[in-house]
Amino acid sequence: MPMLYLVATPIGNLKDITLRAIEVLQSVDMVACEDTRHSRILLGHYGIRAATTSYTQHNKLHKGQYLLSLLKAGKDVALISDAGMPGILDPGYHLINLAINNNIFVTAIPGATAFVNALAVSGKPTHRFFFEGFLPAKQGARINRLKGLMALDCTIIILESRHRIIATIRDIQTVFGTNKELVCARELTKKFEEVLRVKPAEALEVFKTKPPRGEFVIIL
Incomplete structure (x- = not known):
């Protein structure tokens, strides 16, 4: 067969x-x-x-x-x-x-999936979560989508490229507020695996001195 x-x-x-x-x-x-x-x-x-x-x-x-x-x-x-x-x-x-x-x-x-690995190490609640995938490329549409996600009563998983990660985190700060704690994971399972558990402004400060590379998983 x-x-x-x-x-x-x-x-x-x-x-x-x-x-x-x-x-x-x-x-x-x-x-x-x-x-x-x-x-x-x-x-x-x-x-x-x-x-x-x-x-x-x-x-x-x-x-x-x-x-x-x-x-x-x-x-x-x-x-x-x-x-x-x-x-x-x-x-x-x-x-x-x-x-x-x-x-x-x-x-x-079965095997590894980046967003599941990121969720597991995030420290965020895992009993209910929503996988969004990639947000819209245009800022207006992205902000509107984030406003929709804000209404969800669960952990939210977003994927983002290095080209848009800074813009997306800025928009997360605009929509969710400056005190929103997020997890930003990259290079999972690799030698230089990195998991940031920060507020949006802190993540942006990191990227000022360390340009983003790779693909990111954001957990809200």
Whole structure:
């Protein structure tokens, strides 16, 4: 029976891959990657010589049909992202739905996810939380969205790039106030992992002397 495997990959430290993930990646007929060049580093590290193909936001329609044709022909396909669990904030959902709608079995091989790691170490309540993902790029829309999030009675998780982290923290300060405590995590599982537990103004002071790098998880 053909299978679509959603294989979680390390979010930074290559040692965080699971034994089962290695086993699956070694056995499938095709590995669909966000970026084949990036994924070959991981695959090569573990001596995995599987065939690979790119599967991105830009080619998901025609590449999705190609991968579906492999599955229909009885081939096993693994879907991986650059880091973490595929299908979360990436084009994986399109292929997953193609498989489901064509009665192809889909299973997940679990592993690390950046926002879960950040939440676990944040010290914030975890019994109820809301995963927002990325906020709008434009300030007006971003502030409006933050105002909507402020009404939630739970922990809030936001992802942000190094290009917008300063602007986003300024907007968080505008909407939530200067006394709002936030957690700002980056480089999780890597050598220079950093978790700031600060108020917005304190985070902005840090970034004045230490330019932001990498992708950030903000916990409110």
